[in-house]
Amino acid sequence: MPGAQCQLGVKNLPCNLLMDTVTAPPTGQLTMTKDTIGKCNSSNKAAVAWVDEMAKHCKPDRVYWCDGSKAERKALTAEAVEKGVLIKLNQKKLPGCYYHRSNPNDVARVEQATFICTEGQEEAGPTNNWMAPKEMYQKLRGYAAGSMRGRTMYVVPYLMGPPGSPLAKVGIELTDSIYVVLSMGTMTRMGEVAFEELGSSDDFNRGLHCMLDVNPERRFIAHFPKDNAIISVGSNYGGNVLLGKKCLALRIGSYLGRQEGWFAEHMLVLGVESPSGEKTYMAAAFPSACGKTNFAMMMPPAHLKGWKIWTIGDDIAWMRPGPDGRLYAINPEAGYFGVVPGTNSKSNPAAVEMISRDTIFTNVALTPDLDVWWEGKDGPPPKECLDWKGNRWTPDSEEKAAHPNSRFTAPMTNNPLLAPEVNDPTGVPIRGIIFGGRRSNTMPLVYQAFNWVHGVYIGATMGSEMTAAAVGGAGQVRRDPMAMLPFCGYHMGDYFRHWINMHKTIKHPPRIFHVNWFRKNGQGEFLWPGFGENMRVLKWIVDRCHARTDAEETALGWVPGPTSLDLTGMNDFSPERLERVQAIYEDEWRREILMQDELFMKLHARLPKELIFQRELLLARL
Numbered sequence: 111m112p113g114a115q116c117q118l119g120v121k122n123l124p125c126n127l128l129m130d131t132v133t134a135p136p137t138g139q140l141t142m143t144k145d146t147i148g149k150c151n152s153s154n155k156a157a158v159a160w161v162d163e164m165a166k167h168c169k170p171d172r173v174y175w176c177d178g179s180k181a182e183r184k185a186l187t188a189e190a191v192e193k194g195v196l197i198k199l200n201q202k203k204l205p206g207c208y209y210h211r212s213n214p215n216d217v218a219r220v221e222q223a224t225f226i227c228t229e230g231q232e233e234a235g236p237t238n239n240w241m242a243p244k245e246m247y248q249k250l251r252g253y254a255a256g257s258m259r260g261r262t263m264y265v266v267p268y269l270m271g272p273p274g275s276p277l278a279k280v281g282i283e284l285t286d287s288i289y290v291v292l293s294m295g296t297m298t299r300m301g302e303v304a305f306e307e308l309g310s311s312d313d314f315n316r317g318l319h320c321m322l323d324v325n326p327e328r329r330f331i332a333h334f335p336k337d338n339a340i341i342s343v344g345s346n347y348g349g350n351v352l353l354g355k356k357c358l359a360l361r362i363g364s365y366l367g368r369q370e371g372w373f374a375e376h377m378l379v380l381g382v383e384s385p386s387g388e389k390t391y392m393a394a395a396f397p398s399a400c401g402k403t404n405f406a407m408m409m410p411p412a413h414l415k416g417w418k419i420w421t422i423g424d425d426i427a428w429m430r431p432g433p434d435g436r437l438y439a440i441n442p443e444a445g446y447f448g449v450v451p452g453t454n455s456k457s458n459p460a461a462v463e464m465i466s467r468d469t470i471f472t473n474v475a476l477t478p479d480l481d482v483w484w485e486g487k488d489g490p491p492p493k494e495c496l497d498w499k500g501n502r503w504t505p506d507s508e509e510k511a512a513h514p515n516s517r518f519t520a521p522m523t524n525n526p527l528l529a530p531e532v533n534d535p536t537g538v539p540i541r542g543i544i545f546g547g548r549r550s551n552t553m554p555l556v557y558q559a560f561n562w563v564h565g566v567y568i569g570a571t572m573g574s575e576m577t578a579a580a581v582g583g584a585g586q587v588r589r590d591p592m593a594m595l596p597f598c599g600y601h602m603g604d605y606f607r608h609w610i611n612m613h614k615t616i617k618h619p620p621r622i623f624h625v626n627w628f629r630k631n632g633q634g635e636f637l638w639p640g641f642g643e644n645m646r647v648l649k650w651i652v653d654r655c656h657a658r659t660d661a662e663e664t665a666l667g668w669v670p671g672p673t674s675l676d677l678t679g680m681n682d683f684s685p686e687r688l689e690r691v692q693a694i695y696e697d698e699w700r701r702e703i704l705m706q707d708e709l710f711m712k713l714h715a716r717l718p719k720e721l722i723f724q725r726e727l728l729l730a731r732l
């Protein structure tokens with residue numbers, strides 16, 4: 111009903127078109143009344159006007175403004191169950207947990223459908239798909255027009271980062287997917303908190319998500335960095351549609367970070383507490399599905415019992431120089447959207463606990479007693495269950511029961527290792543940055559850069575075997591600079607320049623390291639046990655950051671001396687094995703450096719000279 115006035119005092123602005131048609135939710139109104147649920151809860155003129163404009167365009171049957179309350183979540187969850195979007199899991203075993211199955215054509219990020227729409231193509235660079243903003247707006251507005259007829263448009267206000275943080279950013283996502291609303295409620299600080307932070311400012315990310323008919327032919331994830339805007343159509347997969355995550359926190363974030371002098375990175379952030387109570391904060395970039403969540407929630411082995419890991423974030427770090435010359439990081443997110451297969455009490459005991467309640471499982475297998483199952487879960491497989499597509503599955507089936515990129519969406523507050531500092535608006539001071547990839551050969555377990563620019567070179571030339579987190583190419587090595595290849599919102603050469611320039615603004619820069627947990631021997635077996643044992647490597651890294659352990663110089667950088675990596679209790683890990691996992695083979699490295707050429711050639715017009723010099727120096731050292 112055009113012309114309705116916002117209840118919260120905005121004069122002469124249609125508040126939202128159709129709010130009066132909001133129906134009461136099936137269950138669970140605790141604090142809300144029938145009169146207020148879903149109604150406009152913002153007096154921000156820019157927000158109200160934009161929602162109004164988009165509603166007129168998409169023509170939903172109703173517009174629902176989310177307030178982020180517990181009562182709202184309960185009500186929307188019940189609605190999602192009633193509509194068959196979610197299945198309620200066995201609440202005795204998994205309290206607060208729900209099951210979702212996505213369209214089988216929509217199970218991962220689609221990089222070929224992801225666009226950076228800057229004015230000129232050069233600004234987006236050769237590693238991004240590009241279309242001119244005008245053209246893309248026209249195309250996607252065409253798809254969005256009238257696309258929400260018969261549906262609800264949910265207004266999802268959200269805050270990325272702790273309230274009051276100088277790094278925090280507000281977004282509003284308009285979506286016709288109730289699954290997205292519930293997921294955003296877990297992954298971000300969603301609801302009134304965002305409007306409180308926004309005040310009367312018009313500086314918020316404008317995100318529009320229309321599911322359409324979930325058709326890969328009409329699937330686009332388009333970013334308009336100059337307008338701080340995103341339009342995503344034709345998908346309902348988290349990485350494409352939870353717009354606060356990859357779209358705002360990384361692609362738009364990296365663009366804003368370059369303008370404003372900070373970093374938006376695909377990095378976990380953790381605190382390492384020593385037996386004496388000293389806390390050292392580290393950030394680490396690994397490509398998608400290479401164990402960031404496991405590393406961020408690691409349990410040290412028995413021998414290092416006095417050590418403890420605290421999680422700040424498992425996927426994204428926003429970092430900026432503080433007044434004391436150190437680099438401070440926040441986690442902009444409030445939940446984890448993690449890969450499920452392989453999660454068990456060995457790989458990630460804290461995650462097993464975390465996802466036993468309040469979690470949405472997407473594309474795992476469903477057992478007859480409404481429990482969930484996936485490859486690599488503790489215990490034997492079920493005798494029979496439904497696979498992620500809803501087909502009958504038995505251990506004899508050829509296909510996997512859970513999709514390799516099936517996911518959990520869990521609130522960070524369920525993480526038993528959650529660092530209390532996660533809510534500190536200042537963030538945590540980062541002492542070390544770790545880069546790593548999934549490499550069966552060439553890359554040693556650990557080495558340290560000689561200095562900042564060398565560290566930038568190491569990050570810029572990172573390579574990794576591809577995983578199921580993105581469609582296509584699994585297993586092939588591709589260059590994934592700083593794990594940002596699919597997430598950098600501008601020219602990668604300018605991004606490297608930003609990294610090099612930022613050094614001047616950080617008086618006490620973090621030390622930089624490279625790790626590889628995945629090196630294999632000739633028989634295809636992993637040389638390093640990984641998981642909790644990675645704590646031994648992390649301890650060496652922490653000690654290096656505090657300049658209290660020794661290292662040996664190699665062509666690649668500093669490596670642990672024969673006795674400085676603590677291997678106590680690893681009885682089957684002989685000194686020869688350590689030598690093999692740390693080995694630097696000249697022929698492998700010459701090939702590696704040749705492979706880097708592909709990326710360097712692509713970026714050559716804007717590639718900082720410093721990186722070319724670093725490459726030459728490395729060649730000379732080999």
Ligand code: OXD
Nearest residue numbers: 219349398399425579
């Ligand atoms: C993710 C990804 O989902 O990197 O975190 O794809």
Ligand code: MN
Nearest residue numbers: 376398399425
């Ligand atoms: Mn990620």
